[in-house]
Amino acid sequence: MKGVIMAGGFGTRLRPLTCNLPKPMAPMANRPMMHHIVNLLKKLEVREIISLLYYQPESISSYFGNGSAFGIEMFYTQSEADYGTAGSVRNAFTFLDERFIVISGDVLTDIDLQKAIDFHEAKKAKATLVLTRVPDPLAFGVVMTSEDGKITRFLEKPQWGEVFSDTINTGIYILEPEVLNLIPYQQDFDFSKDLFPLMLEQDMGLYGYVGEGYWRDVGNLDEYQQAHLDILKGNVKVEIPGTHQGSVWIEEGAQVSENAKFEGSVIVGADATIESGATVTNCVIGAKAHVAAGAKLRDTVLWEGSRIGRGSQLTSDVLCQEVEIGDDVVVAEKVYIADRCVIGNEARLLANIKLWPDKEVESRSTVSSSLVWADRWTRELFTNARITGLSNIEMTPEFGAKIGSALGAFAGKGRSVAISRDADNVSRMVHRAMTTGLMSAGVIVNDLQQTPIPLTRSELRNGKQATGVHIRKSPHDRRKTDIIFFSADGRDMPPSKTKSIERLFFGEEYQRAPYNEVGSIFFPERTNESYITSFLQVLDEEAIRVARMKVALDFSYGVASTILPNILGALGPEVVALNGYQDPTRMAREREEIEAAQKKLGEVVTSLGYDMGFIIDPGAEKVYAVCETGASIHNYRLLTILTKLFLETHPDVKKIAVPVVASTEVEMIAAEYNVEVVYTKNTHLAMMEATSDPDIGFVGGTRGGFIFPEFLFAIDGMYAVAKIMEMTVKSGLTLGQLDRELPRRAVTDRTIDCPWELKGRAMRRAMEHSEGMRRELIDGVKIWLDDHDWVLLIPDKERPTFHVVVETAEAEKSAQLALEYEKRVREWKEDSVAIS
Template sequence: MKAVIMAGGFGTRLRPLTMNIPKPMVPIINIPIMHRIINLLKKYEITDIIALVYYYPDVIMNYFKDGKDFGVKISYVKAEADFGTAGSVRNAAEFIGDEEFVVISGDVLTDVDISKAIDYHFDKKSKATIVITRVKNPLQYGIVIVKDTGEISRFLEKPSWGEVFSDTINTGIYILNPFVLEFVPYKQEFDFSKNLFPILLEKKIPFYGFITENYWRDIGTLTDYLEAHLDCLSGAVSVEIKGEKIKTDKAVIYIGENSEVDGFEKFSGVVVIGDNTKIGKDVKIVNSVIGSNCEIGNECEIIDTVIWDRTKIKNYARLTLDVIGYDCVIGERVEINENVFISDHCIIGNEAKLMSNIKLWPWKVVEDGSVLSKSLVWEDKWLKELFTDSRVSGISNIEMTPEFGAKLGAAFGAFLGQGKTVLVSRDADNVSRMMNRALICGLISAGLDVDDLRIASIPMVRHELRSGRYAGGLHVRKSPVDKHQTDIIFFDSNGMDLPVSKAKSIERLFFGEDFPRVPYDKVGNINFPVRVTEGYVEKFLSSLNVDLIRKQNFKIVIDYSNGVAVSILPNILGQLGCKVVSLNAYLEPSKLTRDEIEFKKAIDELAQIVTSIRYDVGFMLNPGAERIWVIDENGRFISNDRLLSVVVKLFLEAYSENVKKIAVPITASYEVDLIAKEYGVEVLRTKNSHYGMMEIVLKNPDVKFVGGTKGGFIFPEFLFASDGMFAISKILELMSITGLKIGEIEKSLPKLILKKKTLSCPRDLKGKVMRLATLETEQYRRQLIDGVKIFMDDLTWVLILPDRQKSEIHIFAESDQEGKVEELIEIFSEKIENWMKS
């Protein structure tokens, strides 16, 4: 059997360590990762190897040559472009032949028993078999769900938490029949996970998953790289360690040929020393790896650290939890704190101090006595993940700093490409203004032009992005839920929230810190567009029956929440003939975030005013003008779930003859379905996110309305996203058409009991809980759109949904009987607690 090694990885997230070498050549315990993969294949008598190379191919080819010195035969296939994983293998089809073959990544650390996976593949008569394993955090990988028979039933590439149905993930190790390559186009970008595997599922081609209990780790980040070494030293993974083995009371030492050590008294744990290395007197080394041809001076301290070949560390230096690249010089009495990653050919002067969480690019020099430090509070928090969906959030002026903003702007610019134009905006908060300007600096430094709307609503930004003039956009705001936080929201060229796949691409650029800085004469321009508000208002009013609304002479109370709508909506309501009492109708940054007590007080005040002056309805907008809350004509607050039912009733009463489908999130009450059934309208379900609501509008033109459970409503004839200002105006139009008031409708609707409970769940256990939830509810009718939704009967259901950001799992339950709801929540709370403990 032949093997194909995917050896084209850039190793972006491992930079600066991979600035001069491809990711497969990064050493693990002094041996390149790809060398270890070849040893693993050879162990199972797979010696005919095809290496697919792309980035720094000569480094790989010069090391392995034809493979003879390693006991294998290696053929190389160079790609002239990035054809994706499956496309790259298809490009090597002539070398593969007509027999089954193994595909394995050249940059993972594993001791998986490949022979067992191969036997499993043939026993099942499979055309494609994925080796899968279980991990604590599955977000970075492709999730695989298998039936009891081993057949793969579902595959999801790099999901959000709401899409996590299991903690079993794709390892990137496959046993394939060449037949499956017939579905892969030649010399086109095509991935196994995104493209080929969904085709196999759709065509019901035999497709199986082999679960391994062996060690597997993707060396995806610098933290992964360090932890992989500690796993090797602890024995968690079976790897070859070269050198003579010496045991002392406190240590196990592997020492290479021609190396000299002046005493092992201060060694502890497992220590690996390469060939031709000299270590001085009284050196303390704990759980560390020293490369070949290194020199370590007297009385140094090296703890949990990896040092590559040909590096010299002078007397009295102290290093803890660091990685030092090739050919570096670390001066006397240097102190290097935790999580410092130094690339090749760097020189650290005598008595210099490097603070935690620093990266040094190749050939950098730190002068004698210098203190190299950054205020990188955010580095710990954002060491692996930056985005939550399309949003980056952090503590204002601590995590959200100008330095961070400029770096993030440069990463976004590098992703979009030089010469493009980006639309930016913000709310009235001072930190938002600061971060907006920092992001602009990063963008123009990458050679992009910026159109700055300054203070604008999010719906207006989305509307302007639809013009087709922009490569993307972003909006900076004070967090609506935490007054100490700032949010940065990213949009694609169509005004949609940036998809997870693109967000992860920006993350890789951000963490890699490899941003192209354009020459001075290519730095981008900053422009301030005109007539944006006028264009928005024109489209807004053209999407309404203005004359009909004007005839009603509506009297309404609006709480603007001190947000951006105050600069736009009064003019619109005036043109709609409304008599308006306005509350909090001025921009005030300090009041953009309300806590629960402040929110309730504002709602009570709104309700009191509506009833005391006998107005038709009261509305409250959130500061970003995306969502609304409603007080009916009787002064009653309509909860978000109930408001959705009310607006659905209004919409279908007005337009049912022209509506075939509407959509609501997976968490929405079944009341919506009961109402829609009266009008013969189909209800589609979306993921529990604004992106999911927008996505269904763009994918399904028959959907004429999407209602959320948090006060957001989408009317596609105007905009594909929720706009609170338009929602208010549209509700007034629906009331005009039907002649109905909010309170009248609410009283007439069916009423079910919907409750929610939130359980604490460590992030590392969320995947496991969702896997067991999926497995143990197979006998029920279910929806796996977002979380696991289980139907008990026509009116009774329960939903298990992991939180996208927090270490929590939410349980939603609904029924026509309160006792059933309480019972379901209790039953599934107990199940989740047990799943976490199992």
């Protein structure tokens, strides 16, 4: 007799344990589940086995090889598609030339299958199903038999009213080879739904044998844990490797301290270490795992290479390969941690959560909900005033409702909150989910619907609402969605307030409003009209109208296309519009795509003889410019040009503000007008905070965002376009002319990979290196090499990278210095000795 192991399961219900391996390879008592099945078949003298592969086949074939190490011959066949249980067996037609037994590779059983084979032979059956009795058969297919074992009826997933028997199908079948002729080739065909009903209809000798012994379908995480506990209790007979000492099994190479305490049954894998003072109760410790002194583990399964820190406590949990648990961590019941996760010291993981692979939980964090395919998990939900997540994976309706509830609790019952979005469908989904969360907290929701971000800020600035949010497709990564949080005045929410929301979110401390105090929704009227009126009031409309400028605009498929045309209609320029309609699928652009769009826009400007061209980002906040010659203007250079234009047309201004990364060109121009330059951090929040100084008339960024406090305290791409038109008209200068005539310096920006945990070391080395040198510590470490040349060393706030920005008079020198400092940073993040 030959054996067939069904080994193509995805193990979806076992995730996150099966994120990186097929379900049959999930460890059970330190051996893959399929390993136990192979042992079971060997007891039947089955020596030729074929494995039916589908999902991650190499994981199985590399483990079992040709089977010689297991005393069998192992063969493989892989389906090109999912052909169902019977259809996949049909693929092994040429191999199955004699009686064979089919068994799933992901069950745990010790049923005496030899008795089932004897029954099959005695009945001269063509197919025998191995059945078992269970107290709750609702989740399984019920099989009814006559007194002689002949199957009379199948009931797939019955209701209680249909549970006429407690015998269920175990998925173990003994079949004669001619049965394969009933299965169509490469078609979806199932044993229970198709083949067996067909055999029953044709009265082909279909029998059921009720086996005695243990059987468990390891179909979900609870079953996986229970199967391990059953092994430890001796409820199922499986081969447990290692030396048996009472109720403890210890494999070769394991090091167990004499002062370690074992309670109940424990399995310790090869080369594992259990230190003095550790207490291990009813656990499976994987190969090469490490349990430090003072740790307490109960009813827990550790896979290979996992490490438990000193004093940590785990109860009824499963840790996959190479999980790192820090010191004094508390992990509550039913926590499932996938491969290579890192849990920092003193972290708390609350009950019933799942961590997908490669998550990182920082020290002293509290995790209360499952973490799916994210890049990194920290104590901070926010990056500045923004939450960013993978669309419909992290940014889900559930998340939206929860963060809405937290924001509602922060705002307070009875208060008003403004909410807006872009045209993207995920934004719409999260917008509605947040609305429900806000309402549940008793908040009045002012729904601005599809609205540009600057308009939402403008609506908030009267301070009548507690807070506001805008949901958008990330302009940088089309896979992600952003939620931007505003204070009552429309500025970015400061860290002190985002921290409060985080505490509410993670602690789930928000209260629901009573049924009669649930919030309501309003749709404010004339929001656009109010914004446009304020917009035009502060511009010199007449000067722009008389000039009859010619401007090309790329709306980036964003929401500015619904507002700006009305404004430009009042200002009177001749406009050609590109991408002037909303298309959520095309809003996000990579840097290369923006550069290509600038080039195309430049071609339009030159071919039509226009004065200038602008790309407005989808959120209507930032602009990218081309001059009258069609040349693209880099954002660093655009700041220099706008500084000149602004100071030329606003002679009474005393101060301007720019980020610390801005070119010294700005300082040189400001000196000509005796204007002070105030430096800020390289964040939008810091730029907005600068506008609180009434002497600051202009705040310019290096990434296309510009603030004109005369109109708004935040970046506004639509106003920037109109203001640039006004300033060029009133000054008589063009963008191209200024680009040619203004002083030009060379800036080099290099990015170095730097893990989060090494950023602090690199910054410390930068401080040591710059000791005694002229430096500024506004944002990163800015080292002045002389009165004009400088180097800025700054870690990225959102990515595991480090930036080196260098400015000198000559491009060659700038590039050379950048390379030198890149080398230094690489050494700083790796060496333990300071480098000068």
